[in-house]
Amino acid sequence: MSRKSISALPSGHYWAVPHAPVLLDGPDGHEEVFPGAHCISDGRWVSFYRDDEEVWSCNALYAAAHFDFVPLLSTTRTTTDA
Known part of the structure; x- marks a missing residue:
């Protein structure tokens, strides 16, 4: 059995969706992102x-x-927005 290598998410703006199944009662924070959220890396x-x-x-x-x-090509929010 081989393991899939995972690399850190590169810098950028993305639309994020938690992998299924989503455990909405867990303490991992995924419920805050479900069903999807804008993210910045x-x-x-x-x-x-x-x-x-x-x-x-x-x-x-x-x-x-x-x-x-999913990479976002156009964003209205930046890390310097207040």
Whole structure:
């Protein structure tokens, strides 16, 4: 049996969706992201946003292992927005 190698989520803006199954009663923060959320990665840390408010964060390797991502080409929010 071989293991799939996972790389940290690269820097950028993404739409994130938790991998199924989603355990909504768990303490892992996935319920904050379900059914999907905007996220920003710096290549080491990922912050997840709902309604322009940060709802959860984790390291980029954990994010890559537990979420599916679609790159966002155009964003209205940046890491410097207040």
